[in-house]
Amino acid sequence: MSTASPPTPTRLSIKARPFAFQLDPRRAALLVIDMQRDFIEPGGFGASLGNDVSYLQAAVEPTRVLLQAWRGLGWPIVHTRESHAPDLSDCPSTKRSRGHSSVRIGDTGPMGRLLVRGEPGCDIIPALSPLPGEAVIDKPGKGAFHATRLMEVLHLMGVTQLVVAGVTTEVCVQSTMREANDRGFDCLLVQEATASYFPQFKAATIKMIVAQGGIVGWAASLRSVLKALPYAAPLLGSLPMQTLQPAGSLPTGGGQ
Numbered sequence: 001m002s003t004a005s006p007p008t009p010t011r012l013s014i015k016a017r018p019f020a021f022q023l024d025p026r027r028a029a030l031l032v033i034d035m036q037r038d039f040i041e042p043g044g045f046g047a048s049l050g051n052d053v054s055y056l057q058a059a060v061e062p063t064r065v066l067l068q069a070w071r072g073l074g075w076p077i078v079h080t081r082e083s084h085a086p087d088l089s090d091c092p093s094t095k096r097s098r099g100h101s102s103v104r105i106g107d108t109g110p111m112g113r114l115l116v117r118g119e120p121g122c123d124i125i126p127a128l129s130p131l132p133g134e135a136v137i138d139k140p141g142k143g144a145f146h147a148t149r150l151m152e153v154l155h156l157m158g159v160t161q162l163v164v165a166g167v168t169t170e171v172c173v174q175s176t177m178r179e180a181n182d183r184g185f186d187c188l189l190v191q192e193a194t195a196s197y198f199p200q201f202k203a204a205t206i207k208m209i210v211a212q213g214g215i216v217g218w219a220a221s222l223r224s225v226l227k228a229l230p231y232a233a234p235l236l237g238s239l240p241m242q243t244l245q246p247a248g249s250l251p252t253g254g255g256q
């Protein structure tokens, strides 16, 4: 008697807004955006702008579980880091001069120079550290396609669909999803695996993404994604209930 696992179907239907997302397992990558110490931990770039970084913590455990599910399947994973060269040659003065902070990109904080490659604050948080073989894209902009090799990397992987996690929802996540959408990628945002310093901006961004029949893409709960991925449903049991949105609580309005 054979004990081989059943073959993965060619399409996995994920309950999503504005309608079900048909995930193609041969074409889908997980894209984890900017889960860096500089945004998530006290003393980093996000905190220097006056933000309450504790809001971003909510996305960490859902993203860890999503990574675990994806790694279990051996499907491609790409991480990004918003970061600049030590000489700041890729940081426009317009970007550096924004904010009301006394410290700016490139200045020294408790975790080293803010948003500078190679500094401790620029690292992805230990709970979500990339594993060998996972792509890491350093991006000087908010959108991950601007001035990076992301398009080429995804093309080489044969990827046409992106399941998206990361921070912050309305800045780098939304910018990247819009860039990806314009380049022909179908993008699905996992709601619990993204966060903003401003919860109302997260909610508004999700509505904007799914509005008008999915003008930017799709949004789904982590529960729906894990239920659809092969072998991933048991991971739901490892998540504290408060990290999951109640079933059926996707934001409504504009996305039907």
Ligand code: C5J
Binding pocket: 033, 034, 039, 082, 142, 167, 168, 169, 171, 172, 173
């Ligand atoms: C920001 C980002 N918020 N990763 N960056 O400046 O969203």
